[in-house]
Amino acid sequence: MDTNEEMDLSVVVPLYNEEDSVTPLYLAIAGVLDTILGTSEMIFIDDGSRDATFSVAERLAANDPRLRVVKFRRNYGQTPAMAAGIDVARGRVVVTMDGDLQNDPRDIPNFIDKITEGYDIVVGWRFDRQDKLISRKIPSRVANWLIGKVTGVPIKDNGCSLKAFRADVIKHVPLYSEMHRFIPAMASIAAPRIAEIKVRHHARQFGQSKYGLSRVYKVLLDLLTIKTIAGFASRPLTWFAMLAAPFILLSMVMFISGIVAIMLGAESVLTMTASGLFFASLSLFLIFSGGLAELINRTGDTAVVKFPLLTAMEINPDEVRGASTNRRETPE
């Protein structure tokens, strides 16, 4: 098969120590792909598993050219695994899902329908979640609320891996650290059309859950990073100048009060004026940082510049578009 041939759908599944799940997962996805029109592929990413995950997947791939298996040299984590899968995907639509059988591949056709309707990102919502209440569901409720508030992209279930993307969009979203949870928020610079649909969710059959409460701290830090980056990435000079503004003001106040104090007969105002100087130099430093950031944005093929163009879409008066009037809302 030509490795660069474009196809209609790629299903990306990161796997880490899932030797028991691989075969049933493959069968379930393959069953769904058989019912879908058009060309499709499955991409399993073995994220440096220590069990037989890779050999099982490799054996399956030998009999099915639709299955591609990517083997990592070591364990890198879920985000790099997703990123790798998306990088090698050839489909115009990319569907991502977990490898632990908790997502149901039978939901995939619904996602494709939504993408065909004109959405850029479709996220799943595990409305009937089969997990422990205290350690999983409640923290996730709180996290989703917080993520929605902070990023301004209200999604009920950020943690659900079952998502579908238009390949043009997802291939340009920066994916690093633990960012796979925030793809919609990361993509928000491009203002993608996001839909959320209900998906089935099963209790874990094999193996251990790989996540616990310990990730909360990382998630919070990543959240702050995204918030900041998304805020300033597209026009950094302005952003940094705004940051510098209060310090320019502060330094002026300190200078003037120093001068006034001298006039009123104060003996020494050295520290006051010196502090004023510090803040003046800080504001200069920040403005120059903004200039440097502009330079970074202009080097190479950067996401920030290209982003808004990805979701641009020609509106045609001849075409009847049922979804176009309320496309930005989250349908049920």
Next chain:
Amino acid sequence: MTNNTKVSAIVPASERYDNSGSLARDYLDALNETGREFELVFVLDGKHSDLADRLLELAANDRRLRIIQLAKGFGEATAVSAGIENTDGSIVLTLPAYHQIDSQEITKLLNELDTSDMAVAARWPRAAASRFEVVRRKAFHWLVNSVSGIAFSDLGCGARAFKRVVADEVPIYGDQHRFIPLLAVRRGFRVREVQVRQSEQDRLKKSYGPKIYLQRILDIFTVVFLVRFTKKPLRFFGMIGSVTFLLGAIFLVIVIIQRLFLDTPLADRPALLLSSLLVVLGLQIFALGLLGELIIFTHARDLKEYTIEKIVN
């Protein structure tokens, strides 16, 4: 792996090198004994005309000895890169440019590659000029270990054998040559440490100048930078920056409260100076972190975080 795979042995002759030509002879003999096809490449990092003359004499008799002359001294890592660039063996072997290990141990190092991607020599048993020397070495490797989480016992030893794919995937430049094993582990390669006999000349070496100590401290910074900074700059800088900023802000609030309620004059207090300096510094560090994060953010798709061993289908 068969014994026929070609070995490219690279000797970067930078600042410290043996100019007698006996080293090259030793290496040639030792490589001969391995029975593998090989080439021995001396990379002259700088003029080094004394060494060049000796090597040319030897090379006239043995074509497997090659000499690459760099236009000026670029540093050991660059010399290694130049060697890798100009050779084609599927196994790369870097060797120190002075008598550091017993050259008979090369076979042992190469054999280790049957089961791993990289074999790093560690001199053992190792002579030490003084007890202080031993402590310094221990402290250095302990620090590297605690920063990177990877334990090596002799990063100063230049003898390493690795498969060419390691060289292709691990960037080697600047002062990073010492940490190639560490970078290789982080890229997911299997790296093994092999104990080798120290050479007699190396055992007798006594003096270590203060320059060495400075260099080792800088090395630690390099490791911190490579390991902690490159993926999540805002986490690293943001942490330092916000602590500094918070300290300054707390001081500032205290002096302002003292001014307002306790009538301590504010205008000539050194504490004001200190606190505003901390605030300024904290924000500057934070701004640097933001710039770093922006670089990662805009180029995340090019700076791949992962390494793929293979793709099926």
